[in-house]
Each structure stands twice: as C-alpha cells, then as structure tokens.
Amino acid sequence: MKKMFSFLFAAFLAGSIFSAGNVYAGDISCNETVLDKAWDWGTTLGKSGLDKESKLMQNKTERAQKCAERIAKQAQKEAGKAADDMKKKLGL
16 A cells, blocks of 8 residues: 555655646646546536536636636746846846
C-alpha cells in the first residue's frame, strides 16, 4: 500500500511540474492538462446526465477564470516594466 501511494504521489507531482512548466517560461496557455482531466474524472465519478455535465462545465469555467487572472497578472507585470522603462528613458 505504501509503495502504491508513493508511486501515485510521485506521478501526480511529476505531472503537476510538467504541466506548470509553461507558466514559468512566460508562455501562459490555457490548455487542458492531464491533471485537469483526472480532476474532472474524480469529480464526476458516480454522476451521470445533467449532474455530470454541470460539474464539468463548472470545472471548466473555474479553470478559465484562473487562466484569465494569470493573463491579467502577466499583462500587469509587463505594463509595470514598460512604465519603469519609460520613466528611465524620460529621466524621471
């Protein structure tokens, strides 16, 4: 049991590292990852029909909202850098 738990933990850890690798490289993409699919599967386990579809849609909207927040934060950082560069150029 301990071996299986440690294997699953290592697999999820590796998956989360590889899926989050693009965020640190400055490339903010909102593609669905393996962990997202696993989360969808886990949250819809035992559900069917409208319940399952509504839960899937809720998960997708939450991911889209988080992605939009990441994009906004990145744009804010870039705007701040551009403002600092302009201040340096103008000598302020």
